[in-house]
Amino acid sequence: MEAVAFVTLLALIQFFIFSLQVGQMRAKHGVKAPAITGHPEFERTFRVQQNTMEQLVIFLPALWVYGYFGKPLYAAAAGLVFIIGRFIYKSAYVADPSRRSTGFTIGFIAISVLIVGGLYSVGRGLWIEYLS
Amino acid sequence: MEAVAFVTLLALIQFFIFSLQVGQMRAKHGVKAPAITGHPEFERTFRVQQNTMEQLVIFLPALWVYGYFGKPLYAAAAGLVFIIGRFIYKSAYVADPSRRSTGFTIGFIAISVLIVGGLYSVGRGLWIEYLS
């Protein structure tokens, strides 16, 4: 499970960086807390961070469920794809929000692999434990 | 723990669907990213998703703490109640935000069971390990 844990830490560090950049954009454009609007570049950076959080809430549990009950190395590989997708999403979104779909789709596929892999692994475990 | 993992995946899929519906509402009402206001139906769907995320951040760790240190099947059952509560919350909120309290309360009770069950189970473990 070390590979899954390592990918987890990479995803956390990526999100931590996205979060700190929101603070930098606040300072750069004079958007004072608690405001969350006021300058387009701030708003884009903020939405990238918020959307990444929404994805992490799905990604991290799915990564661990598939990693623990299924294949840890496949889960870790899908996790790396997710992190790369988030970098692509972020740079496209900040440049032009309408171009965010490629990076989003990469992350979406990675999460789908984790959820489907998790359902298969856990479903198989439930079958063996209770029904066979 | 397969039952806890299965309920986790169900909750993630539910949240994934809520998230995709926010994107659909963006398209339907022409609310362009990064805006998060602009049409009441978009705003309600967005707040349902955001509130569900806030609840998941509490729900998932509490589910696993009570499931692992206490009773996995009780935890999984409370988890199913939570998911049902979220569906009720969502359909009421989108129709009329002032009617969101029933679904919220069901989720609130489920989370309270998980936290109280977790505190009891973990507290008992700490007592045995360090104090008895």
Place this chain on the structure above:
Amino acid sequence: MEAVAFVTLLALIQFFIFSLQVGQMRAKHGVKAPAITGHPEFERTFRVQQNTMEQLVIFLPALWVYGYFGKPLYAAAAGLVFIIGRFIYKSAYVADPSRRSTGFTIGFIAISVLIVGGLYSVGRGLWIEYLS
């Protein structure tokens, strides 16, 4: 791991309280759902809760990775520091958002300890398993 689980539950309860206070501020200042603006005290309470959620998404996985692969009692101690930092952050932010940096920094240091500790512990495990 009981100490890590106990700190987890404390952090969840703290966030649960912050979340309920957002609802109280809605009622007190007549900010009707789905609006998230309308009164400064509501907006500050809401941003404290949102920012705490952003931090929890990093904090909880990092706490468990370092606790499980490294030192559970060090992780639990850093976790307590994080929770104290969040209380300081909250009371300062609600009084005056410009004074939020002390509490934020305490939480930031606690999370950094967990991530660096996690990277060291997991990296060491990966080294032993695959490279030595």
